Structure formats: C-alpha cells, structure tokens
Amino acid sequence: MSAPDRDSSSGFLKTFQANSVWRLTSIYILITTVLVALVMLAVYYFSVGQVVRAQERSFSETFLKHQLLSKQLPADEYKLQFTPEFQLSNTLSLTFQWGDASDQVIGRLSRIPSGVTECPIVSRFPIYHARYSDIEILTGCKISADSGEVLIAQNRQQLTRWKSLFVKSSVLTLLGTLLLGGLSGWWFSRRVVRKVTLFNETVDQVEQGDMTARIPVTERGDEFDQMAERTNRMLSQLEDTFETIRGTTDAIAHDLRTPLNRMRIQLERMVTHPEEMDVERTGSLLAELDGVLATFNSMLELTRLEHGLVPVACESLNLRSLIEDVIELVEPLASEHDQQLISDLSDVEKEVDRNLMFRAIYNLLENAVKYSGDESQIQVHLDEHCLVISDTGSGIPEDQVDLAFQRLGRLDSSRTQQGYGLGLSIVKAVIEQHGMSIHLEDNQPGLKVVVTL
Amino acid sequence: MKILIVEDDRTTRDFLQQALTEQGYSVEVAADGQDGLFQALELQFDLILLDRMLPKMDGLTVLQTLRSNGNGVPVLILSALDSVDERVKGLKQGGDDYLVKPFALAELLARIEILLRRNDTVSATQQTTELIERNLKLDLLAHKLFVASEEVELQPKEFKLLKYLLEHIDQVVTRTMLFEAVWDYQFDPQTNVIDVHVARLRKKLAAKGCLVEIETVRGVGYRVCS
Numbered sequence: 001m002s003a004p005d006r007d008s009s010s011g012f013l014k015t016f017q018a019n020s021v022w023r024l025t026s027i028y029i030l031i032t033t034v035l036v037a038l039v040m041l042a043v044y045y046f047s048v049g050q051v052v053r054a055q056e057r058s059f060s061e062t063f064l065k066h067q068l069l070s071k072q073l074p075a076d077e078y079k080l081q082f083t084p085e086f087q088l089s090n091t092l093s094l095t096f097q098w099g100d101a102s103d104q105v106i107g108r109l110s111r112i113p114s115g116v117t118e119c120p121i122v123s124r125f126p127i128y129h130a131r132y133s134d135i136e137i138l139t140g141c142k143i144s145a146d147s148g149e150v151l152i153a154q155n156r157q158q159l160t161r162w163k164s165l166f167v168k169s170s171v172l173t174l175l176g177t178l179l180l181g182g183l184s185g186w187w188f189s190r191r192v193v194r195k196v197t198l199f200n201e202t203v204d205q206v207e208q209g210d211m212t213a214r215i216p217v218t219e220r221g222d223e224f225d226q227m228a229e230r231t232n233r234m235l236s237q238l239e240d241t242f243e244t245i246r247g248t249t250d251a252i253a254h255d256l257r258t259p260l261n262r263m264r265i266q267l268e269r270m271v272t273h274p275e276e277m278d279v280e281r282t283g284s285l286l287a288e289l290d291g292v293l294a295t296f297n298s299m300l301e302l303t304r305l306e307h308g309l310v311p312v313a314c315e316s317l318n319l320r321s322l323i324e325d326v327i328e329l330v331e332p333l334a335s336e337h338d339q340q341l342i343s344d345l346s347d348v349e350k351e352v353d354r355n356l357m358f359r360a361i362y363n364l365l366e367n368a369v370k371y372s373g374d375e376s377q378i379q380v381h382l383d384e385h386c387l388v389i390s391d392t393g394s395g396i397p398e399d400q401v402d403l404a405f406q407r408l409g410r411l412d413s414s415r416t417q418q419g420y421g422l423g424l425s426i427v428k429a430v431i432e433q434h435g436m437s438i439h440l441e442d443n444q445p446g447l448k449v450v451v452t453l
Numbered sequence: 454m455k456i457l458i459v460e461d462d463r464t465t466r467d468f469l470q471q472a473l474t475e476q477g478y479s480v481e482v483a484a485d486g487q488d489g490l491f492q493a494l495e496l497q498f499d500l501i502l503l504d505r506m507l508p509k510m511d512g513l514t515v516l517q518t519l520r521s522n523g524n525g526v527p528v529l530i531l532s533a534l535d536s537v538d539e540r541v542k543g544l545k546q547g548g549d550d551y552l553v554k555p556f557a558l559a560e561l562l563a564r565i566e567i568l569l570r571r572n573d574t575v576s577a578t579q580q581t582t583e584l585i586e587r588n589l590k591l592d593l594l595a596h597k598l599f600v601a602s603e604e605v606e607l608q609p610k611e612f613k614l615l616k617y618l619l620e621h622i623d624q625v626v627t628r629t630m631l632f633e634a635v636w637d638y639q640f641d642p643q644t645n646v647i648d649v650h651v652a653r654l655r656k657k658l659a660a661k662g663c664l665v666e667i668e669t670v671r672g673v674g675y676r677v678c679s
Contacts, residue, residue, distance in 0.1 A: 294641075310537065336649060358638040
C-alpha cells in the first residue's frame, strides 16, 4: 500500500472503491432496499389500495346503475324510487336535479355545481359545507338524462392524504435503510481495511528483509486473529529455516575451505612443477575432492533431515535383526582394532524407516569403533525401553558432551581424524524424527550412548 | 554399442564423448533436449545418457516423450538434483538408472556396462544354480563355496558379496552397489568399511589357494576378471 492510500482524506473514497467488504455491503444494502420496497408495496396494496379499490368499485357500480335507470325511468318514478338513497347515502354524495329551482333538487347537495364533467370523466370540485362553514373537495361526475342530471361524487381527500402520507413514510424508510446500511458497511469495511493494512505492512516489512516482523494479535480471537496467528507461525518457521540455511552456508564455507585450500596448493604445485606430477599425487587429490563432496552431501542431508524434508517411510520391523545387520557390517572394522564387540539383544518390534535407522545405528557403532581405541570393549544392548551402546574407551569430557551433538563439533580440534563431525548430528536428527531421544553418559571409563525408544 | 549423450554443458559433453569413444562405444551427442529427442527417435541407440536440466526441452519431458512413443531404450539420467524425490521422479518417468553429479567416470562406466548387459544377466542368473570360475565353485542352492573341491566356510554376507561380484564378472562394481546388493540398505557408508569386508574375503580365498582375484579399481570399486 502506498502512502497516499493511507491518507485520511482519501480513506473514505478508498474504502468506497476498492474493498470486498464494501462491495458485499453494497449488494446487501441493495437487496435490503429492494426487500423493504416490496414490503411497502404489499402493505400499500392491502391497506390503502384496498380502500381505493372499494371506493372505486362502489363509485362505478352506482354510476352504472344510475346511468341506466335515469335514462330508462320517467323522472317522477326515478325520483320516487331513489329519494331515500339520495338523501341517506353516506359514502357517496348523490344529487338529482331536474330544474333550476331550489325545490327541484334531492340529495346531499343543494344543487349540482356547474363545470362538473360528464361521466365517466371524473373531475374535482369544491363545495361549501354550511353546517361546519368549511369547504370540501369532492371528486365526481354527472349523468345527463332526459329527466334531469344525476351527480355522483365522493370525498377522496382523506384517501389522498393517506396516500401521500404513505408515500412519504415509504421514502423515509427506504432512505433510512440506505443510510443505515451504508454507514454500517462503511464502518465494517473500515475495520477490515485497517486489519488488512496491518497484514500488508507486516508483509512489507518481511519483504524488506526484517524477518522478525509479526502481525499484532488482539485478544478477541476472531478469524483475523486466527489468520494472524497462523501467518505469524509461518513467519517464525520461515525465519527458522532462513537462519538454518545461513548457518549451514557458514558451516559449509568454514569446513570446506581447509580441504579446498589443500587441493589448491597441490594443484598449484603441479602447475609450477609438472615433473612432480604422478598418479599417486593425482589420486590423493581426487580422494581429497571426494572427501569434500561427501562432506557437502552430508551437510545437505543433515539439513534436510533436521527440517523433515527427507521422506520417512516407516515400517514395522524387528530392531534386533536390523542391529545384527549393523554389527555384521562393523565387525571387521572392530577386529582390525582388536576390539571386542559384545551384543545382548532382545526382540523389539518398532515402526521405523529401516534405511535411516540402519544408518543412525551404524554411525553410533562406527563412532564407538573409531574413537574407543585399540583393544577396547564395545557393548550393544537392546531391550524394550532403550538401545545402549557403550565402550571402554577414553570417553568424552563432561564439559564437551553438548558439543558432540553439534554440527561440525569435533572434540579433536587437530582434525587429523577422518570424518567431519556430522555423524552424531545426523544420528540425533534421525532418532528425533522417529520420536525417540538420545543422550550420552559416562561409562566409567568410556562412553555410553543411550537411545530411549 | 551405440550411445547418445544429451548434455548441455560442453566440457562434460566433450569429456564423456572422449571417454566413451576410448571405451569402444560409438557415440552421438546432442546439446539440448529437442535435438536429443530428435536423434533418439531417428536413430537406434543401445543407451542414452540424459541430463535432467536441458535447454529447450527438460530431460524428463524427453524421457516421457520417448517412452510414450514406445521406445524402450535404456536411459541413464545424469543430474545435479540429488534428493530422493527427484530420483524417484526420474525413475518413475522411465529412467533405468540415476547418477548424481558430480560422479566418478569409472562409476558411470560401471553403470553403463550393467545397463547394457542387464538383459543377458537377468536371463543367466535365473537358471544358474552354481557359479564356476577357475578353481572356484559357488553353489547357490546350498550356499556353499568350494575352492579346488574343498569347502570354504563363508559368512552369509561374504557369500552374498562373492556372488554379486561373480554375477557381474568383468564389470566394475562400485562400493555403493555392493553395499546395497549385499546389505539391502540404502545409504552410502562413505568409509572404508566395505573395503575391510572385501579384504577379509580376499584373504580367505587366497588362504585356500583360490585363483580368482578380486581387483580393486582405484576410486570406484571392485572387479573380478574372468
């Protein structure tokens, strides 16, 4: 996000234009408004609309009746028949006038006003209410028959007021819906945008190389906090991997420089003194190069192991037969050093990756053979709880026990011994990946390696 | 025997071409995946050395296309990608062997030879019940070794070791190949432990006056010559 976007003046616009919450809210507002409008329409149809329709119906029925009868019946008979209706009609103002004199009128009005349109065209006209000294607006029309004129009129004022009241309140309700929806939408999306901005800022920081940046987590524990926690966990893991890679790179550089330098010196010597070049020398150079490659591979493998990048194919097998295989492999090495290899194994079924486990146990035994010295005794013990490999060699000083498991940690600082100090680290990585643990003990004298199954 | 080398690195390509020509193979080269695939489909080869990462067309794609065309020529994949996943991927696509760079030339030659001879070896071992070489006789059914008709005591792994070497007579066998064949575990012990086992076997054979010798091939492994 660039700086102007965070500017408060354009913040609203920003919120308005581009965020999904706002878009959702708009759709939501639209739907609500349409629903409210539909409800209003329905209410109108069944309340005001009903009254309007009833009024219109009675108006048109009356109109049809009188149109027919006023033309068919002679004036006297018509007058006689309808006088009660004319005088008593409540909802409709009916008036029959057959002359200009004041006694030539029956009905609600004293006379038919001029300017009333001929039915069925309806017009509005005012009348004066003598009793309340009030002016009323009527809506109606007249029928002109031979015997006289019939006026059918109705007071629609009340209805018109209702209508306009209804429309006004409808508009207000709709406006209110829009306003409330808009406001809440804006408020929600502002909150979301604020949260997302926090996410984005953190990602920006990480992108710029600050691996320690984390997204703040509130105590609410809502979905944003869950997401933030997850992201933070991922960042921690990334940071961890990043650190390890940096560490491995340093270690590789550190540990490979020495043999590479030796090779360089020898090669340089060959260039300046070609006469000294022979198979022996080239052979040792090649061996040195192979050593460098082996170390390099071990380091890569260790890193992969430690980070669970090596697929572990576990199968149920008897650890005893696996260890017997290892002993068979190591035995000639031990007899070269006149060492005694004693085993005491019971049958233990375990879920392990046979290749990795073989390798780990081989490394342990090989270490024992390599470092316990000539004529020592090496014991391998296996029961349900643990695997113990002990020797009667010189052991490891207590203050250096931690160092033994470290990458490239070698107790022999002169580095004349073969090996690059990765063995035990690999063993530890394998053991831990199998959910087991390993530690070193003093065998008095010698070293005791205990693997707890 | 005709071999196609598909490799984009010029130094490696030239070196391989020279080395294989010296071994008596007839060699064709391709510098990218497209050319490699074209040649492989046009001409009849006994083996293809295929680099994994190639310009124009990835090695695995070349392999896939070859196999989907019904071409079953043995393919040895050369690659700098060494993780187990990558190996499995390469072999799944129809590769016959997978060698990680950097490799020793002798190891490559050993593997080439095994791939080229594989068909013969398979049919041979299926029927054989004993292996005879000079005054040595290996009874595969009774798991016994006789030197000049006299039985020699062998440990099970020593027996397997000798059997594997004799089955691959005249071929160079690398330490890793030996280890995987005899112990049936996958990893590179990276030490001289295999050498110690071979030395012990050699001693046993020599003590009984066996005329079969296990030669050490410097920097690679072992060989028994007929």
